[in-house]
Amino acid sequence: MKVLILEKDKIVAESLFHFMNHEKDIEVFLAFSKKEGDKLFKHVNFDIVICGDHLPDGDGLEILRQWLNQRPDLFCIFLTVKNDERLKKEALDSGVKAYLVKPFDLKDLERALMELEKGGIPLAND
DSSP states (O other), X not given: OEEEEEOSXXXXXXXXXXXXXXXXXXXXXXXXXXXXXXXXXXXXXXXXXXXXXXXXXXXXXXXXXXXXXXXXXXXXXXXXXXXXXHHHHHHHHTTOSEEEESSOOHHHHHHHHHHHHHTSOOOXXX
16 A cells, blocks of 8 residues: 655654554655655555645645546545634545644544555545
8 A cells, every 4th residue: 555645744654654654555655845746656556645734835735636636536634723614525525535734633533544454435534
């Protein structure tokens, strides 16, 4: 399984990297900007993308929309500091599978990832 973590905050990104990397059979890639993420997305067939909302050169939700148009089967998790019902609905309607509000507990991420294994769609955290 291949995972892309696209997050401008290096501490958050590296924490997620270490959390995801401890699992067997998971290859984790890091990107800190839309440009880096796009480059990786073109060359690697990711199963999961974990993406922050604001990147130095783009909007995270817009990037996820573009990628989901190309790969509707992509399992996307959106990270944001906004606990906003409108944005949450917009993200989920776009095909994002989980909406996690920072700071979030890693158990919320685990729950979202367990839904991938089940093949279902997780409830976003509140």
